[in-house]
Amino acid sequence: MAKKKKKQTMADRADRHALYQESVQDSEFELDFVQDTFKDIRKRKAVTLREDFAGTARSACVWTKRGKNNKAWAVDFDEEVLEWGRKHNLAKLKPKQQERVEFIQSDVLTVDTPNVDMVLAFNFSYWIFQERNQLLAYFRSVRNSLNDDGILFLDAFGGSEAHTTQVEKHKLDGFTYLWDQNKYNALTQEMKCHIHFRFPDKSRMDKAFTYIWRLWGGHEIDDLLDQAGFSNVRFYVQKFDEKTEEALDEFEETREVIDHECWIAYIVAEK
Ligand SMILES: C[S@@+](CC[C@H](N)C(=O)[O-])C[C@H]1O[C@@H](n2cnc3c(N)ncnc32)[C@H](O)[C@@H]1O
Structure with missing residues (x-):
């Protein structure tokens, strides 16, 4: 079959x-x-x-x-x-x-x-x-x-929000963009951030991009x-x-x- x-x-x-x-x-x-x-x-x-x-x-x-x-x-x-x-x-x-x-x-x-x-x-x-x-x-x-x-x-x-874990959502034309401050080390100011995308059919592209940065x-x-x-x-x-x-x-x-x-x-x- x-x-x-x-x-x-x-x-x-x-x-x-x-x-x-x-x-x-x-x-x-x-x-x-x-x-x-x-x-x-x-x-x-x-x-x-x-x-x-x-x-x-x-x-x-x-x-x-x-x-x-x-x-x-x-x-x-x-x-x-x-x-x-x-x-x-x-x-x-x-x-x-x-x-x-x-x-x-x-x-x-x-x-x-x-x-x-x-x-x-x-x-x-x-x-x-x-x-x-x-x-x-x-x-x-x-x-x-x-x-x-x-x-x-x-x-x-x-700013204060930069020193926290948080997800920001922006609805754009045909998809939603998410900025995910996923981890934050308050001692060293090292942060791990992801970009995810969501679509109207409920499908997702998770961790399309990842950045490890010092703030x-x-x-x-x-x-x-x-x-x-x-x-x-x-x-x-x-x-x-x-x-x-x-x-x-x-x-x-x-x-x-x-x-x-x-x-x-x-x-x-x-x-
Ligand atoms: C956040 S993207 C920036 C894209 C674009 N320039 C912008 O302004 O949106 C970061 C880029 O930096 C590149 N990159 C990271 N470290 C690098 C290095 N040491 N030398 C050259 N490219 C690097 C990555 O491959 C990635 O494409």
């Missing part, structure tokens, strides 16, 4: 990298921020960009569409995710744009690239470095890869950037609507965050 074929669920058919790009990453917003901030600080347009921890290299690809001289290098040590990026992000660019993006499979600690105007390390990926010396070595190596007026862009989050504080990051030789470090913190307390798409330069449950900031370090 022929075996009955099991019907595929929405989770079976889904692509975790496509879901990640839809739920986590907003390359357009990030590039607007870095482009405008670089221009404000350096009084010229940035042209070259290196995306560290690039994953699917979405930001590197979008960057080349923003100017005919723009060039980008995308660095990640995972060939599987880079290959996905080549197929889905690079392939969508025009041939001339494709020539201006280079995918590099390498550890960001040891990668050797031409010097650039901007290095981006977003979505907290540099928190994979849990030892002080390791993070310092990363910042030093980035500084060496920047042009004389180059800028490093990072992000960070914090670094703003002051510690500032100190390490300073020690690595960066000349000026600025924090741009996301603003909240005063009445509804909803997070806004606006970031304000400040050195102080009131005792919020959650804050997110861009960190801008000048060479």
Whole structure:
């Protein structure tokens, strides 16, 4: 008797990298921020960009569409995710744009690239470095890869909720995205986080991505950037609507965050 074929669920058919790009990453917003901030600080347009921890290299690809001289290098040590990026992000660019993006499979600690105007390390990926010396070595190596007026862009989050285990749910178009702060060591500030996806047919993609990070504080990051030789470090913190307390798409330069449950900031370090 022929075996009955099991019907595929929405989770079976889904692509975790496509879901990640839809739920986590907003390359357009990030590039607007870095482009405008670089221009404000350096009084010229940035042209070259290196995306560290690039994953699917979405930001590197979008960057080349923003100017005919723009060039980008995308660095990640995972060939599987880079290959996905080549197929889905690079392939969508025009041939001339494709020539201006280079995918590099390498550890960001040891990668050797031409010097650039901007290095981006977003979505907290540099928190994979849990030892002080390791993070310092990363910042030093980035500084060496920047042009004389180059800028490093990072992000960070914090607030009381960051120091707890919790699951955040976001209902998006066709699926639900879950950010699961699954384990938190209150002594060492090491955290284990997962991304899960749920679908309308009740199927699930659990642990689509897992991260083990140290929850670094703003002051510690500032100190390490300073020690690595960066000349000026600025924090741009996301603003909240005063009445509804909803997070806004606006970031304000400040050195102080009131005792919020959650804050997110861009960190801008000048060479
Ligand atoms: C959270 S994803 C970031 C994706 C994307 N850049 C973003 O902003 O959403 C982290 C990526 O960093 C890569 N990664 C982690 N440690 C790395 C290292 N030491 N060198 C290069 N890539 C690394 C992983 O392979 C993964 O693709």
